[in-house]
């Protein structure tokens with residue numbers, strides 16, 4: 488069944504979120520250009536992605552490799568930058584290396600090695616953020632950094648990952664526990680920023696500029712805590728389909 492795409496609604500939502508992002512930056516004393524909007528289009532059809540592109544979006548986020556590949560293929564002419572934000576199984580490394588520009592959810596040394604090899608084979612490079620599980624929720628992927636032992640293991644893994652060819656480390660990403668109260672996310676965002684500050688001292692040769700944090704419900708809090716990417720799906724695209 489063909490879905491009716493609310494092109495005009497998507498445009499209005501996109502404009503509205505840009506406006507809120509701008510206000511949040513101003514209120515936090517940050518330049519609007521310091522925080523980029525990643526539009527998350529998972530479960531939404533190609534026509535809806537096209538609609539948000541027509542509204543001005545350039546960075547598109549997807550969570551599932553198999554769902555994303557046909558969209559990337561169909562929308563080549565749009566010139567989008569594609570961001571993978573969901574957990575990647577190692578066997579999907581070649582597909583990610585071949586089609587995506589960014590990976591926000593690099594969550595293991597094993598995956599990093601596989602992606603590095605795939606990038607070299609494809610003659611491409613991939614910008615990566617290290618996903619951090621700060622809350623300790625077992626449902627979440629990410630490097631387990633909720634205690635100091637876990638943070639120590641991340642440092643050990645980074646000693647190997649940072650020298651892998653084909654991967655361009657850019658920073659950190661996190662997903663706080665689901666909550667109706669945006670303020671609940673703040674400690675997780677703050678912890679991610681502190682962790683980034685620690686890592687940038689420990690590994691000063693690498694780039695640590697990016698903090699990917701904040702979604703539809705809490706992106707304004709994330710901006711206050713230093714986000715450079717906010718990942719917004721529902722508030723722009725509408726409820727997830729299917």
Ligand SMILES: *Cc1c(COP(=O)(O)O)cnc(C)c1O
Nearest residue numbers: 527550572702703718719720721
């Ligand atoms: C789906 C998803 C988002 C977008 O969530 P919304 O609440 O719809 O804005 C952001 N980040 C990740 C990792 C996601 O999987």
